[in-house]
Each structure stands twice: as structure tokens, then as C-alpha cells.
Amino acid sequence: MPAPPPETPLPPEAIAREHITGLVLAGGEGRRMGGVDKGLQLHRGRPLALHALRRLQPQVGPALLSANRHLAAYEAMGVPVWPDVIDGHAGPLAGLLTGLTHARTAWLVTVPCDTPNFPQDLVPRLAAAALQQGADIAMAATREGAQPVFCLLRTGLIGSLRAFLQSGERKFGAWTARHACVQVLFDDAQAFFNANTTEELAQLQQQPPPAAVG
Template sequence: MNPTTPRPAISGLVLAGGRGLRMGGADKGLVDFRGRPMAASVIAALAPQVDEILISANRNLDIYAGFGYPVFADELTGFAGPLAGLHAGLARARHTLVATAPCDAPLLPADLVARLLAALLADDAEIAVAATGGRSHPVFCLCRRTLLPALSTYLAEGGRKVDAWQRSRKRVEVGFDDVAQAFANLNSPADLPPSG
């Protein structure tokens, strides 16, 4: 992107709609991390990088609403996974690009969206995905809102795998090996740092 070209407006979507099974059923976005809910840390890191914040959650919607941003549940019932949250977010986003981050990754890099955007535009891709050590992290992505019809079809046909759907589109992977720890999801109580 030319430095004089203004950055396109981007919606930020925090994915907090899971069941938290590996966290003993706890709502991971509300689990304490360094003195505040993990989702609050994700929002604090993502908000300066985007033009609006949206939160996808399937329980405790009133608590998530307390963060001060629009909250909505998946249209698909039964905790259908991150793609259902992305689907709902694409349907509600005000902007043509949507950046996603899971609620259990509170160490997002400050340049996550900028780096994904640069790659998306350079490759004229539909989706840019963070990758570390040769492994993609599909829920850390920037995608075009125009993908909503294709995602609707994929979900209607029973598809639920984020990586498989993304690979069926024009996708570019963006290396973040310099900040690989930022993509460590805190999935279980053992992953949380010791208190104190």
C-alpha cells in the first residue's frame, strides 16, 4: 500500500462464542488474565488497529455488552464454532474488511492488522491469515466482507472447519515468527500464568 493512500476502514471482531470445554466450561473471554478478563485485553489490543469493535458471544452477552461494544450471538445454534461467529460478524460489520481475533489470545501484536492488510492488498487476496513456524492461525485473520455469501453456503452445507474454508478461498499467510508468543491461545487452566 502506498504510504500516502489512506487505510481502508476495518471492523474488528472478537470471537468469544465457544464453550470453553478445555477451560472446564468457563467462558474463556471472562477468565482473569493479569487482573482483567481476557476479552478485555484482546479488545484493548485490537481497538486501536480498527475502526469498530464487534463481539461474537453465545453466553453472558450482558457481561460482554459491559465492555461497551456491540455483542451478538451466532445465527447458527449449538456452538457451531468460530466460522459461525465470523459469519455473524461479516453480516453485522459496517466496513468492507473484518479483522478477527479469539478472546483467549490477550497478547495480540500492535501491528497485527497492519501486517495482515499489507499482505491482503499486495496479493489481492480475500483472506490474510497469521502464521508462525510454518503453521497458520486461521482465527487471526483479515477478510473481505464480500465472502459472506460463500461462507453462508459453506455453513449451510455443514462445513465447520475454519482452515478448510479459508484454503478454498484466495488466502495469503503472513509470517509473525518475530512475535510467535502472541498467538498462544490460553485454552486451559494450565496455560494461564501463575497469579501473583
């Protein structure tokens, strides 16, 4: 996949937010954190998944959560919660398929539950790039590389993803490479810092708080 172009201002045309469903991915097994439900680990007094949800909601229309454990705790966050529609802990693509199954908009955007400080202009910039370049998928990138789980895609790709997973494939990049995909460069790599381990969660606690989002 070619390197993303330098960060540029948002063009005036963009996909309206009400046509984009937001999905927080919280269905992982948390293996690198000792098997805990990562989305429910507290950061500044709130579960990580709730931070991600609150940061995402102003950027999208409907919002959903993908989770496979402690569903009641996630439902208390106030949006629909759906477990994976396929068995076998198939990773983030399983959560993505779940989101595509339940979305009722033309576009779906995903964010992971363990990255609470992602950019507040993430979705509009992905949407503008997808529209401008006629892409099926737009994903975030930094100068350190792609951030594929921060991904905006057409919900019409559901059949392609279902077939990919049913064939036994699991790699996010291998699936997105089959479609017209554009990378969108974000200069602030620190905004994509994610807490995969207890040590990284402690590092996250030491970062200055981001701008308030409500």
C-alpha cells in the same frame, strides 16, 4: 497452502483502519477449561476478552464482540455484542459469520478472546499483504504454522461462508482454502500464545506483561 515468506517490512500502501471492523471471538463453549466462559476469565485483573479488545481497537475502525453467554458482562466492555446467527455451536466460523453479518465495512478482522498479547501491528500487516497480493483473506502465521483465527477478510465473502456452514462443514481451513488466501509471517510465536486450559491460563500469568495499549 504454501509456507509464508520471511517477515518483511510494511509496504507504504495499506487499507485504512476505518474500513476494517474488528471482531473478538468469545462465543466458544470453553470445554478444555471445564465449560467456563473463557473470555470472562481474569488475567491481570481484567477479563481475557477485554485484553484482546483493547489490543485490537487501536488497529481497526468499529469493533464488535461475538459471544453466546453472559452477554451483559460482554456488553459492559463498551462495544456491540452479537450471539451466533446460526444454531449448534458451529465453532469459530459461526462467530465469523456473525461478524460478517453485522459489519458495515469492506473488511473484517478476527482475533480470539484467549490470546491477549497478539502483535500490535497485526491488522496493518494483514491488510497490507491482502492489498499487495490481491487476496480475499490474509491470515497470521508463525514458523510453527498458520494462526487461522487471526484472519482479515473481505466482508463480501459472507454468502460463501453461509453456504459452507449450511452444508454442514465446520473446518476453518477448508473454507479459507476456497478463496485467495495469503499467510503473513510473524516472527514472535509467543505473541500468539493462547489460554485454552486453566494450566495455560496460569502460564499466561507468568509471562512478562506486553507493552501498554491504553
